[in-house]
Amino acid sequence: MAPIPARITPPTPLNDPVTVWVIGYPVTPLFYHNSLMLPDESGEWREYSFGDRAVYANNQGRLINLAQAVLYPTPAVFGRQTFDSTQWQQRQQRSRDGGQRLRLHVERSRVRALLDQLEQRYHAAEVTPQYNPKVDLYFVPDERYYAGWQTCNHIVARWLRQLDCQIRGWVFSGQFKLN
16 A cells, blocks of 8 residues: 655745755655755755664664654754765766655745754754765754654655645655645
8 A cells, every 4th residue: 555645835936946856765665765955055955854863874774773763752863965966966866766856946035044944953963973875964963853753754844844835645654746
C-alpha cells in the first residue's frame, strides 16, 4: 500500500520569484527523507536537513534504529551543505534513483529570511560540524528532538510554510506532490 502524498501549493502571485527545491531520498519503499535546497545571494545553493543523530549522522540504519527514531524522542542533528551550480547539478543526480525532486517558485524575500534563520540555527550549536560522506552533509546537534511526530519531513513542511506554501495531507512519509 503506497502512502498518499502530501500536497504542496506554492504561493501566487509572486513579485520577485526564486526557485527552491525539495529533495527526497528513499529510506524505505514507503518513506522518504527530505531536505530543502535554497539559493543564497552569491548564487550558491544550500541544502538544509534535519534527522535522527544515530540514523542520519552516524549511519546506524538498522531496523531497530529506524524504529527507535520514530517511536521515541531521540537526539537530532541539523545538517547543511553548500554547493556551487556544478555541484548542485551533481547533487540532483542523487535523488533521481527512486527519489523525488520538486521545484517550486517562492518569494525571494521569504527565502532570505529563512536562510538567515537556518544559518543562525546551524551556528548556534557552537561546535565543529561532523561530516558524513555517505550523505555529504555537515551536522551539528539540534536543540529539537527527533520522533515520529517531528521528523525531517515535518520540519521541511514547516520550512515550506515559512516560504508561504500551503501543505495539505500527511507529511510523515515524505511523499510530496506539487499542486
